[in-house]
Amino acid sequence: MQKSSGPALGSYWMPFTANRDFKQHPRMLVSAEGMYYKDIDGKPVLDATAGLWCVPLGHRQPKIVKAVQEAVSTLDYGPSFQVGHPAVFAFAERLIDYSGNRFGQVFFTNSGSESVDTALKIAIGYHRACGDATRTRLIGRERGYHGVGFGGISVGGISANRRGFGSLLTGVDHLPHTYNLEHNAYTRGEPTWGSHLAEDLERIVALHDASTIAAVIVEPVAGSTGVLVPPKGYLKRLREICTAHGILLIFDEVITGFGRLTTPFAADYFDVEPDMITSAKGLTNGVVPMGAVFVKSHVHDAFMHGPDGIELFHGYTYSGHPLACAAGLASLDIFAECDVLAHARGIAGYWEDAVHALKGLPHVKDLRNLGLIAAIELDSIPGRIGARAFDAFRRAFADGLLIRVTGDTIALSPPLVLEKTHIDEMFEKIAAILRALD
Numbered sequence: 001m002q003k004s005s006g007p008a009l010g011s012y013w014m015p016f017t018a019n020r021d022f023k024q025h026p027r028m029l030v031s032a033e034g035m036y037y038k039d040i041d042g043k044p045v046l047d048a049t050a051g052l053w054c055v056p057l058g059h060r061q062p063k064i065v066k067a068v069q070e071a072v073s074t075l076d077y078g079p080s081f082q083v084g085h086p087a088v089f090a091f092a093e094r095l096i097d098y099s100g101n102r103f104g105q106v107f108f109t110n111s112g113s114e115s116v117d118t119a120l121k122i123a124i125g126y127h128r129a130c131g132d133a134t135r136t137r138l139i140g141r142e143r144g145y146h147g148v149g150f151g152g153i154s155v156g157g158i159s160a161n162r163r164g165f166g167s168l169l170t171g172v173d174h175l176p177h178t179y180n181l182e183h184n185a186y187t188r189g190e191p192t193w194g195s196h197l198a199e200d201l202e203r204i205v206a207l208h209d210a211s212t213i214a215a216v217i218v219e220p221v222a223g224s225t226g227v228l229v230p231p232k233g234y235l236k237r238l239r240e241i242c243t244a245h246g247i248l249l250i251f252d253e254v255i256t257g258f259g260r261l262t263t264p265f266a267a268d269y270f271d272v273e274p275d276m277i278t279s280a281k282g283l284t285n286g287v288v289p290m291g292a293v294f295v296k297s298h299v300h301d302a303f304m305h306g307p308d309g310i311e312l313f314h315g316y317t318y319s320g321h322p323l324a325c326a327a328g329l330a331s332l333d334i335f336a337e338c339d340v341l342a343h344a345r346g347i348a349g350y351w352e353d354a355v356h357a358l359k360g361l362p363h364v365k366d367l368r369n370l371g372l373i374a375a376i377e378l379d380s381i382p383g384r385i386g387a388r389a390f391d392a393f394r395r396a397f398a399d400g401l402l403i404r405v406t407g408d409t410i411a412l413s414p415p416l417v418l419e420k421t422h423i424d425e426m427f428e429k430i431a432a433i434l435r436a437l438d
């Protein structure tokens, strides 16, 4: 438990947090720099999760800090409905360039959840604009996480996020998830078993008919559910089936975008062309909230043929906020100037070896990795799913390490700028914690 006293804790209802437990045992961060946070007692806490997967360039990058400071002292806010400002156009153009010009347009939101709902709405609107107004059905995947809007939890497949919130969107189906411990435990990188699971999309198409289906949305690597790496060939097969049936394919790259797999997007890593990519998090290095939907020109252009006036009745007060654009532009500069992706590629093998060196330690039943992501799956305590990993989380924080847990999986996703010494520190601490767990 932390020693220092701080503000009273009662007024703030914390998101995705065991509030009562936290308020008994608070964990308070007060500053950050590079790979480390500092807690309220001045203790360094190594960031093994890039915040919430959202700080690929490490904390308090001077160039981003300066860009945001300049932006706030010039244009603090500008509306984006029927009015624009130069930075938002500049940022959109730079993002298209970052995507290798594989996309034509960018629609700005403020979060991953909003990006997902935006992409789902664009998909339905696209088919309508093409004269296919019956194509409204949306296909997600079991164990998928697409944020917390009603669209996102409807296509999402994490039971705890869905069960408390009523009937959700109608007209939604789910592919099976791809995790299989029996076939794929301890795989380094992409598993070889499981690409056939994509064929389930054909079953769904046969059931509902392609003329009713607007889009399929998947995370290329499922993150929040506990890091499920797709089987080799699976995503390519999904693309083929979508193309054959005129269904749009959306990759939710809120965590895999901006270098997490050592490529600009996971779409590059897997060499698959989705029709839209949803993003957020690393888009601004987490400094100012922002999301973006990357859209292929054929999708965008379908909206541009109707009557004069507003083509898409959708948008947010803070779409394209000047401070977020400034943070995003500075982030892209750093990605390019420091060749962050090359650094990530260079260190990914060391990362993989460190992850798999945990094999055989107490409670470990699977290890997974891809790019700079890893999962350590622990045996659950009977009747108390999640308790063991949460104990690991608490011990890690006390020991100066921030990890993320979901169920009994420890998920790691450090800033991409980490060095080997950080990997050593992380895994030494994790090994010691695993040995100490009940």
Ligand SMILES: Cc1ncc(COP(=O)(O)O)c(C=O)c1O
Binding pocket: 110, 111, 112, 113, 114, 116, 145, 146, 147, 148, 219, 223, 224, 252, 253, 254, 255, 280, 281
């Ligand atoms: C794949 C994916 N989609 C959507 C979201 C939601 O993003 P946000 O929390 O910014 O709404 C997340 C958040 O972790 C995510 O991992």
